[in-house]
Amino acid sequence: MTMKYLILGTACAMTLAACASTADPVPTPEPVVQAPAPVAPQPEPVFEQPAPAPQVIAAPDPNLPIPGSAEDFAYRAGGEPRVFFGYDRYDLSNDARNALRSQADWLNQYASYTAVVEGHADERGTREYNLALAARRADSVKAFLVSQGVSPSRLTSVSYGKERPIDARSSEAGWARNRNGYTSLKSGGQS
């Protein structure tokens, strides 16, 4: 939310600047989209603008993770770099694709990181079949990240089958959480 305001604010400032110099009464929206790609809060351009809005300056939130940190990756991925699957499915939902696009953007920005893409299954399946099923899930996640520009050499996919559940409940809700693909960031660190 905070980030959105910041980007809007930045765009607004730029638009105002453009407005002042060319006196164009109808600013086109294109520069808004192109200017600050969806990145972590970067306040520098804001200070360079001639007509800053005060609320924009106030935006950097001390509660936000440090850009480029593993916490930042999780935050940008929607709270946790984990996408979920249907029962016995390994195809990606729209929600999963959107979350993975954010993961890919981040990984493309912080190119020194590598990641292990883990595939997980719920307990309602036999061990070996679930290993194969979770391998497909891990590969679905990896293939999508690669399609978004992340180098395959940075991603290792590993199936955990049903061996590492995150939710102990034997219920639809618990099983739904345990059917997932998790992008586990490995320190390549920031260079």
Added chain:
Amino acid sequence: MKALYSIITAMAASMLSWAFMAVPSFAQLEIDITKGNIDPTPIAVPDFIGTDSSTRQLGSDIAAVIRADLERSGLFRPLDPQSFIERQTNIDYEPSFADWRVIKAEGLVSGRIVADSPTRVRVEFRLWDVFAGRQLSGIRFATTPENWRRTAHKASDAIYKALTGEEGYFDSRIVFIDEKGSKINRQKRLAIMDQDGANPQYLLGGSDIILTPRFSPNSQKITFMSYENVVPQVYLLDIETGRRELLGDFPGMTFAPRFSPDGNKLILSMSRRGNSDIFVMDLISRSTSRLTTDPSIDVSGSFSPDGRKIVFNSDRGGSPQLYTMNADGTGTKRISFGKGRYSAPVWSPRGDKIAFVKSQSGKFSIGVMDPDGKNERLLTSSFLDESPTWSPNGRVIIFSRETRGRNGSSEIWSVDLTGQNERKVNTPSKASDPAWSPLLP
């Protein structure tokens, strides 16, 4: 052979009844094998006679293990020694059969321990048919006192064979995964124990996940899957030497390993770009050949005991089902057609049945079917039964049973091929993924 199989199938309830009927002198015993529930046959196993305190102790320990083996089989009901009338002092004389008939013992095992030296003992016993009044077998083992448990199991196997006509399964071991910790933080160790739960030992693990151990046909080696490297792989462990070996260095995960019946090959699954296929690895040359090429999940290969066929699990038809193929990967046939999802097939050591897991309506069952898919029968049902493995004689199946919920945990259970005699197997802690060894040499 075929006739034997059909008899075994027909008896469905008690193999003992058949054995007794096959022995002419038991003709007066009339056990209706069409009955659903056959009472286990009463048998008396007094403590083996000793000549001093140490041989008496040995005799008492050995008899207790034999009684426990026979009782767990579900085919026998060992009688309470308190009820015995006759106290034999010499097993070379016929027992007073009338005294044993009174307490309704149908079989009597009388044995003795003779110390030949401080380090060598003879364990001798005679098995009597109480109603016919004659000896069925007499057996002597020369061994060391330390080896008493295995000697007792060998005696149980001899008694089982004399009374049922089939090989026993008591002198065997179980390799399994010992489990500790909560459901979301389980620690898994590779462990081994006698089939009755005695002598548990930990072979490997603690820090990495270890799964699906399986015995080689000579019981000397175990193959398993471990997460020791980032990408999990199949390993080999020599039980005696403790030598552990990574089998191949494959780009993708290797899993679901099982030995071929001759022990020279390993069938395993390999996952590449998310797709799992079945391969065979020659353990001598280390070359691998690919048996399935379908873009579906192909896992859990298991050889027939003659090595000519393989049963496996695939979702190529849209849901997980069982298929057989020739050992070279040709001639694939689907064999499971019932409602539900099938997985984890294991070919019986007798060749006549395939055990599997079937999930249907939120329950998991251990089942058996013929290799052509006919005569499907479900033996168990619970929240989650899986990982079936056969006793060396193909009469008993042990499996993992996971309980439902936050505090769910895994235990090892056993069930007869008939679906009778379901009971928990003793393990030192929580346990899963059992694999039964062949009879020990």
